[in-house]
Amino acid sequence: MQCQDTSAGVELIRHFPAVQFRGASIGGYWPLSGEINICPLMQALQNGGHCIGLPRILGPELPLEFRLWTQGGELYPGPFKTLQPASTKPVIIPELVLVPLLAFTADGARLGYGGGYYDRTIECLRRNHNVFACGVAYAGQETANLPTEAHDVSLDAILTQDYFKAFS
Template sequence: MTASHDPHPELTAAKAQARAHAVAVRRLAHADYGKLAAEKLAIHLDCIPFAVGTVVAGYWPMGDEIDPLPLLEALGGRGCTLALPVVSARGQPLTFRAWSMGEALEPGPHGTKHPLATAPMLIPQVLLLPLLAFDAAGYRLGYGGGYYDRTLDQLRRQSHVTAIGVAFAAQRVGAVPRGPHDQTLDLILTENGPLQPENA
């Protein structure tokens, strides 16, 4: 079997090193004030562009990701239509299914949880993204699968979507290693409030 060729070995190595550091930082932040930070996110919901019926896709928190559920509950209470991502296949963009607080979920790949297969498919107008690190330019360090970069690229070609990275303030770094296919965020929301990227 021939090993796959990596066209950007230096970038791959830089991202791997950055992820190792970011994982440790996020773990400490979650342990120190994870629950309080999650509750503070909901205080800042007015920084999110929404109206009644706006489709907001969040994520089900895994491990030490900052928990967006209090924020999603607040947005649902304001009349937004909620959705969660679905991993269909490796290398493919995410899709989204409608979901309301308290509804059952089914297991998905990589430890994710999905709305039931009977839930309607939706196209988000606002997308909340988990991350390992972010920088002032609005770049996000993800987990290496490329799911959200492919998803944002597809959504932005189809219609307007506002991409909001959700993170602990401690996850900010000087510069995220980035390549030509990395998508930028429109806003970053931490427990301290919203941050507008410098390139926005």
């Protein structure tokens, strides 16, 4: 499956702090309709030697599992209209997770889609590995505040078509 380039998606490449993540394995995602298109960024990162994994949803209340993705690799329909790699692809343990979202705040809170998949995944990864969670969104998705709950995991940074901002 091929990614379609978009101007906003291409701008992500300009703002991504490549030096900070040189050589890191990266957990990406295949964008849903309405989300900023991270495919140009994932392609650029893969071309730069990064190992890219896309998430597979294993079940409710379970963390996501990242499986190897390569440009042009086949993706299969998953829950919630997602596309995911085959379960036969190698598992990737990401050092950087690119996180989709509906909204974010200036201090790193995020509003996801309500399933808690990324909260569980990031929490699980952080227990055993050094992982950096970077939300990816349009700059216009920033909001002054969001309702958060005890299980919500904060982002380490946000990447938009206009800027990259680390929160700590």
